[in-house]
Structure formats: C-alpha cells, structure tokens
Amino acid sequence: MACSKILGSTSFNPAKSTPFCKPKLSTRLNCNWPWRLVENKAPIICSLQSHCAWTCDDHLSLKSHPTRKSDILRAIDQTNETLFSTGKFGRFGGIFVPETLVDCLNKLAAEFNFIMHDPEFQAELAIALRDYVGRETPLYFAKRLTDYYKNSEGEGPEIYLKREDLNHGGAHKINNAIAQAMIAKRMGRKSVVAATGAGQHGVATAASCAKLSLDCTIFMGDLDMERQSSNVLLMKHLGAQVKSVKGTFKDATSEAIRNWVGDLDNSYYLAGTAVGPHPCPSMVREFQSVIGKETRKQAMEKWGGKPDVVVACVGSGSNALGIFHEFVRDEDVRLIGIEAAGSGIDSGKHSASLTKGDIGVYHGAMSYLLQDEEGQIIGPHSIGVGLEYPGVSPELSFLKEIGRAEFNTVTDKEALDGKRQDAYALLCRLEGIIPALEASHALAYLRKLCPTLASGTKVVVNCSGRGDKDADKVFKYQQEQMVQHLPDFE
Secondary structure (H helix, E strand, O other): OOOOOOEEEEEEOHHHOOOOOOOEEEEEEEEOOOOOOEOOOOOOOOOHHHHOOOOHHHHHOOOOOOOOHHHHHHHHHHHHHHHHHHOEEOOEEOOOEOHHHHHHHHHHHHHHHHHOOOHHHHHHHHHHHHHHHOOOOOEEEOHHHHHHOOOOOOOOOEEEEEEHHHOOOOEOHHHHHHHHHHHHHHOOOOEEEEEEOOOHHHHHHHHHHHHHOOEEEEEEEHHHHHHOHHHHHHHHHOOOEEEEEOOOHHHHHHHHHHHHHOOOOOEEEOOOOOOOOOOHHHHHHHHHOHHHHHHHHHHHHHHOOOOOEEEEEOOOOHHHHHHHHHHOOOOOOEEEEEEEEEOOOOOOOOOOHHHHOEEEEEOOEEEEEOEOOOOOEOOOOOOOHHHOOOOOOHHHHHHHHOOOOEEEEEEHHHHOOOOOOOHHHHHHHHHOOOEOHHHHHHHHOHHHHHHHOOOOOEEEEEEOEEHHHHHHHHHHHHHHOOOOOOOOOO
C-alpha cells in the first residue's frame, strides 16, 4: 500500500458513545499514512473487560463512583502484565498505523525488550548517563522559595527541585535520546530522524548522534524555529540537519514520520515524547524513569522517606512520567501534572488535553486530544513551546482515567507575566535558577498548592529544563509589558 495516502484520525466522545466505545472515523488528516489501520492483533478500540478491572459502562460512571484504591493498583498491575502484548494502558495507546510500519515497530519492541534485560547494554547506558549526561542530578532544597510560600504563622511545605536542568544539553530530554541512539546503533541504523518543538529534544538527539557517529535530521516547525532560534543554532553546531516544516511541533512530528517511513531499513525515528504507537510511549517513559528512581533514593537520604507530593508540567508527558513512574504504586504520594492553560482554559487557546480534551487517535495511538465536534484537531497554545501538543501520553491518559494522578492548569500569565511574582521571576530572583518556561508552569502551581498543605509536607517539583532557550523571549515579553527592571525580593 502506497505511503502517499493519508491516515484519517479517530475521534471519540465518551458522553455520546455506546458502551463499546467505538469511535467515528473523521476526515481529519494527520500525516501521510494509509487509511487502513492495523492494531497489532488487539481489539481496536475498547478492551477494558479483558485488560482492566472494569467495563466501559464503569468508565462512563467513573466520576460519580470514585475508584477504590485497591482497584487503582489492580488496574495498574493488569496493564503492566499486558502492555508488551497489547501496547495498551487500559484502553489507551495501541498501534494504529499502516501495515508497512507494523513489522518495523515489532522489531523495535523486540529490541527494546531485549536490551531491558541485557546487562551489557544496561552497564553501557549507566556509564553514558553518569559520564556524558552528568547524572545523578541533585534534589535541591529551595529554602528561599519554601520561605516565600509560608503562611503568616511561618508554616508551610518544604519545596525541593529535581534539577533536570543540570543535565548535558539543559533538559531531561538527553536521558531518553542517548538511550535510543544506542538502540539505533545496535540495530544497524545509519541515520536518525526526530521532531522537536522547544528544541531541547532536538539538541539532545543531535548531541547523542554526534557522540555515536549517526547522521541526524531534525524536523521543526517554522514558528518554533523562530521562537527557539538558539536551539536551532546548537543543533546545527552539533552536526544535525535542521529542516523547517510549516506549523509547530505536531506538524514537524508528522513530517519526521513521513521521512522515516520512506527509509525504514536504514533510518531510526527517535521519539522524544511519550506518545505515538507502541513501543514508543513505553520506551520514552522507561528511559526517563531514572528521574523518579533517583528522587526516591535522594529523598530517603535527605529525610528518610518518600516525597508527599510530586509536581511536573505536562506537555505530551515525558518529564512528568519520568518522575511519576517510580511512585505510581505508592498511593500515599500525590502525583500532580500541570497543563498549559494558555490564555485561559475557556479561551480556546490552551494546551490542556487532559483537562479539556476528548478521546481519539492521533499519531498512531489513542489518548486525550484537543478536537472539535467534527474530530478536527484544535491547535494548542502556550507560551512554553514544549507544552504545545494537541495530545498527551496514553499512560497519563490512563492514570487520569483510573484516578491515580491529578491534573490542573496554569495560564501563561501565571508562568510569566513580566512582574516580580510570576513563577519564572520567583525562581530566578529567590534561588538564582533560571527555569524553562515549561517548568515555570509546574512552579506556578505552588501558589495554589502550598496553602492547602500541612507544614513540613515534602513537595518535589521536576525542574525539567533550564531557561537559556527562553531568555530572549522573556526579555521581549517584559519589554512589551513595559517592565524594565525586576525589584529585589528582600
């Protein structure tokens, strides 16, 4: 079947569906994949009866009948048992792709399963993470930020930052990029293709390919290239070919996949986000889970226990899952994901797929999506470019559905409004740390969260990247707001 045909997207609204949850095929065009969908020998849409502890009728009444804790753990365990055979987290995920890609994805899944149990690969990866990436990253006690959020009686939670901004390349993305580049090398691939939005995954992929002598092509939306020009320059310095695509990250992803499909025998698609067909979401989450593993170890060393609350921003899901996954079975640890509300959650200009989205299929997997009544994708918006994606990880979709993780939103103004009390400015001026605008969304939620927590509660925020790439944008934004100087916080 020719690869020039186009894959239509599947959209699904639970409130309007039958108990079988069968979606309608819309006319939305996502990328140049054939119309015929292959779902890896698993039921295409809803298999909750066989893969979870509930039926679709149970799902439809989930909000009115809260899930018991034992049911949450049961659902997680059952999903873990069936993940590699179905590619699904509950009903989310799967492999909705053309037949030409199924064999390639199956080979990738087999290789991934092999290296996860291969001591030689794991030892090589551990050395790369230590000596090249710079792990482990600190779990930093933000004392001045902690003091800032104390109440009038001097009480409040203790705030810690997981410093992923200190990784080589300035973000968490390198954890996954170096591991997948090593897999590409093992599989005999000569070139790597990838898509990037904010540019951090592009830089991480370019660096990893340079280290391992792999050709590298990065696709990036023209709007993102303009907004993140410093990262474009870094990719080129690292030897990558950067190709412009009209649009943003979602368009760059479609183009990268098209390029990969054209040369499956020699090229490797290096996914940087926990989305797409199986095994991509599982691979990205697994390679990012080092964040949570270190956090558990460091928390035990610092205060002899686990975090009480873990907070992370959510774009498509890689950094959130990286720190959440280690604690997903610890039900006494609250997991809070923060999506971008953009200009406002009801404005239509946001990136809150989990908060405002419906269920559908996009880029080869089922998850929550921003879509209209016709199933057409609604363009996402956020001042944090890395949060602009109309879908989200199928695993995060699953954690939302079973009630294991909480998801809230933060507006652009709360993350950055050009004044001294926005989240970006607070961390800069109180702790001397310049966060990425994506991480600033997670930090901004502390203003709402801290007053609700008991004194001494241990809160860990995943500081997923540093703000070098955003410095020019922030300066221009501040000038637009007619703010010339940020006052001291003394």
